[in-house]
Amino acid sequence: MDEIRLTVDGREVKVKKGATVLEAAQAAGVYIPTLCHDPDLEPYGGCRLCVVEIEKMRGLPTSCTTPATEGMVVHTDTPAANDVRRAAVELLCADHYSECLTCPQNQRCELQKVAAYLGITRLPYPKTTRTFPVDDSNPFFDLDRNRCILCARCVRACNEITCVGAIDLAYRGYQSKVATFGDQLMISSICKSCGECVAHCPTGALAPKESRRPTREVLTTCPYCGVGCQMSLGIRGHEIVSVRGKREDSPNKGWLCVKGRYGIGEFVSHPDRLTAPLVRRDGELKKVSWDEALDLVARKLASYQKGEVAVITSAKCTNEENYVFQKLARAVLGTNNVDHCARL
Amino acid sequence: MTNSIGELKDAACILAIGSNTTAAHPVIGFIVKQATRKGNKLIVANPREIELVRYADIWLQQNPGSDVALLMGMARVIVAEGLLDQAFIEQRGENFAAFRESLKDFDLDSVAQITGVPVAKIVEAARLYATTRPASIIYAMGITQHSHGTDNVMAIANLAMLTGNVGKPSSGVNPLRGQNNVQGACDMGALPNVYSGYQAVSNPAVKAKFESAWGVTLDDKPGLTLTEIMDAAHQGKIKAVYLIGENPVLSDPDASHVRKALEKLDFLVVQDIFLTETAQLADVILPGVSFAEKEGTFTNTERRVQRVRQALAPVGEARSDWWIACEIARRMGGKGFDFASPAQIMAEIARVTPSYGGITYDRLETGGLTWPCPDEKHPGTPILHTAQFTRGKGQFLPLKYKPPQELPDAEYPLILTTGRSLFQFHTGTMSRKVGGLNKFMGEELVEINPADAAALGIADGDTVRITSRRDTVAARAKLTATTPPGVVFMTFHFAESPANRLTSPALDPVAKIPELKVCAVRVEKLKQSVAV
Structure with missing residues (x-):
């Protein structure tokens, strides 16, 4: 049997065998808060926000790592699940630089989204006082660990998508941080600057240096090599300020390399462009x-x-x-x- | 490519030969590495220790220019050990007996001597490729840019047919095309011997068809290739050139010869978005627009036709390249150039090009279409040769090993091979305008093996002079074991160190592709670190 039927918050849903409870909920139109989940990456179960209650199952399983099974009855919005989510997000917020207005990810931040969903308006804990220096050594993006929530999406994107493995979670417990081999600056690592880590970061921890938002996007094909990556150019006035890979119906499945993601706007708008016909006299x-x-x-x-x-x-x-x-x-x-x- | 890019992830075995995939086709590089992450097998054949080697089950470090021997050696093992796909060979192939006979010239000891690859590794690679199905071969200019480039490609085709790795998902013979639309430019007949869709200019029926479609009389004699055009210009036979969006002064072999040829022209028109090294020689310069300022389509390496959409207004007075060419044609009295939009041009392309017959802008709105796509109901063809080959049966070709035309000697003791960096592109016209990319690679660095460098008294970062039979170029040296002893490596991205002034203009007799991957050079330390 290739299809499974289950119930999520009273809604019956059919999914393909192998789908997770989270995917089933999403198919049923039910929102479950997540931070470490990313459809491009393997299930991780790190953030504990997607916990749900499943009838005839003990405890609070993470829906992103639990396979959906026939006849399963899932409850996503329960007091027990929300207590766990709340505790997790409160702790994250306490250790998170919260100057949201000046964050490049403001209004796109997934931490903002889950905090709002859970109704967190004040923190029961004092804020941490430590400050990490920002690693701005890469010419295209910055790594600001003060905004990092250790979801490891960047680490996993670097391992699972590009298979470069330039970054990992280093140290233990409260000292944990995203780091390159030997805890060197990003520019000194084996990073190839493809920006997949930036594209998959849910907060402003990994953010492009060009942070202006486009006012419109245009879908087109990359002008560099023959792979034909599909990309959306983000336009602001007469400039390209962002480039995003297209996931569906594309050879690149949303992925881009350093030239496609960061090597376009500057040459297109370069002052050396030829702007009028010239004749040699x-x-x-x-x-x-x-x-x-x-x-x-x-x-x-x-x-x-x-x-x-x-x-x-x-x-x-x-x-x-x-x-x-x-x-x-x-x-x-x-x-x-x-x-x-x-x-x- | 005979197969699509996405299929590579499910290839049980990938043989990557003559392709520095992670540098030249980075996103395909992701997919190849993802396949290895799933446990699929990867064989890398490359003289240099490229990034993919780190992910490979087997690395065949063949001598530059020895690919035919390596591939035929693998074929010999496959035949000798009975690892071939007998049914496929019988049903889909022909000329197998002659091919098998030609394998006699490739006894493994000779192959090991020619290629520098130990016999055991050749055997291991042959067994892995033949027994791990489906297997896909990817290759790029490391295979084609040789004086025997056509033989290299035929050797790859032999290997794929021998094991039945054609016409099935995740198998095939998959050339990775270097430019965004080099596939499309070929498809459109920007070649001297064919109209769009590879319809031969020498075929009387094709000639009649285009004469009727265009309302003109056409020439049935194939024209000159790019390298031949340069030779003819040098000899004064070609007097005028209209050149669009290319930079042969940096990209073509024996670049000094190319420059002299262009200087000899009576009239040179260059249409580009920047004042390239080639444009600087022009009599008239016409400002075209970048991809972001125009509508159109590109066809990628997997034959997928995809839309290019206008995102910005043209800069200054720059105009779309199609508009400029149509204006020139009209002003010369040409009929049939009254297109109002690229969509109208595509409609004409579809009318005269069977493989693009079903491609319309309406259909492309929702995603790309892979040719052959003969009619508007056809879904496109991601996998070629599923039932039969274009010519019917697949012909096995007996091959002989031919060494590169220029080999090292006492005066020029090293082999120069060229390629691309991840951080720059081709002649750098676009990528060198990007500050961040220049930060990663802002100048040419000649890769030299530390053993050779020590013998020449060269330290990392020294400025060196590289001299071939044609010219001399200066650049800083990068000492690295990535490049094997006896070989030096340069890109061709940098006008300040133009590698193609050194490269050999020797051509493959069939494809007319130059032997950019092998020429003989000597390297000397420059006393003073200034450019020659």
Whole structure:
């Protein structure tokens, strides 16, 4: 049997065999608070926020690691479960830098979301006083451990997605922290700066240096290598301020590399971009109008014999453009001398 | 690729040869490493100790240019030990007897001598690849950029057919294409011998079809390839070039020759987004736009056609490249260039290109489509050759080992091989504009094995001079065991240390691809650390 039927908060739901109780709840439209859970990563059971009560089962199992079984009856919003969640989040908040207004993750923070869900408005514990220095050594993102909740999503993303393993949880107990090998700065580690850790951080602990929010997003294809990663460019005015991988219907399943995630906005908006047609006159390149430049090109290209002209097209240009370039070569210039850097 | 990227995760065995996947195709690198994390097997064949070696079950450190011997040696083991897929060979293959006969030239002792890989490792790799199914082969320019690059690819195809690893999920022969749209540019007929969809210009029926579609008379004689165009320009036979979005002064072999060829032109038009090293030679420069400022499609390495969408208005007076080309065509009296949008161009592409016949912008709105996609009902084809090959049966090809055209000698005792860094891209036109990427790799670092460096009196960070039969280039040295003794490694990202001034213009006779992966050089420490 490939399908399982169970009941979550009185709602009957069908899920595929192998699904977890958390996934079943989500399929039933029931919200269970989570912090360490991430659909891109293997179940972890670290934050204890997804605990639920399951009839005929002892204690409070974590729904993210418990497989759904036929006929299971799950209660997610019970006093016992909420007590555990509350205690966990209160402790996290007590050890968390809470200047939310100046946090790059403000209003997107998952800790804010669960604290709000649980109705935590004051803390029974004094705040901790320790301060970690911010590791801002990487040119693209900062690691601010004052905002870290030790959910290990960054560590797991680095291990499970990129398989680089640049970071891990180091030390024990209260001393625990996300660290590189030998507790060096990020820039001195084997980190490849793909930013998967940043993309999977639920708080502002790992955040891009460019923290301005886009006002709109445009889905497109990465211009670097041939993998064809699908990405959303976050636009603010005339600039690209963020890049996000697309998870569904994409070759990259949401993942990106350092060039795709951090290497686009700067070249697109670079001051050295060519902004007007130029024609060489007396050895100097002079700005001219489009009409003048295009007429000159058309007149000159028409002045040669068919075999004396060649068109070199671009593997960076679109299909439509390459089609037009070769059509121009063949149908107008009358030559099959058309090629591009396919061999380089 | 014969198969799709996502299938790699379920390949029970991956053979990665001539591909520094984690540097050149980082996200595919993720997937290969994820496969090993599940316990799937990985064989890496590469002269350099690339990052993937750390994840590999077997590392075959072959000498640069010895891939045919290595792959045929593996095939010999597979045949000798009966690990082949007899049913597949009988039903889907032909010419197997001649191929088997050709394996006689590849006795393992000779193969070990040519490749530098011990016999035991070749046997182990052959057994692992043949018995762990489905197995997928991924390769890149480390296979193709040789004077015998076509033979290398054929050797890979032989190996895949021998074990029945074609036409099935998570198997196949999977070239990883280097540029975002190099697959698409080829598909669109930006090649001297074919129209879009690989329809041969020499085929009379194809010629008639395009003459009718375009309303013109067409030439049935294939044109010149990029390297041939440069030679012809050098000889004064090509007088004018319209070059769009390429930088051959840095990307092409024997770059000094390329520069001289372009300087000899009577008229050079360059269309680009930056004043590249090539654009600096132009008579007219036309400002195109970046991918973020235009609509269109790219076709990725798995043949998936995906949308490019305009996110920003063009900078200054820059215009879309398709618009510029159409304007030139119209001003020359060309008919059939009155496109109002890339969607209209795609409609024409679909009309004249069988493999793109079912691709429309409406369909692409919800996700990519993998060609062949012959009609609007067709879902696309993620796996090729499931029932038969394009030519019918798969032809096993007998092969001979041919050494690289330029080998080390007393004067040029080291092999130079080239490749890419994760942190830069191609000639750096885009990536070198990004401050953070430059922080990771801001200049060329010639990788030299510490043993060779010691013999040459070179310390880490010294400025060295690298000289080939063609030219001399200066760069700082990086001492690393990643690159084996006898070999030095450079990228071609940096105009200040242009590696392609050194590389060999020797061509593969069939594919006309240059032998960028092997040339002979000597390396000397420069007394003063200034550029030559």
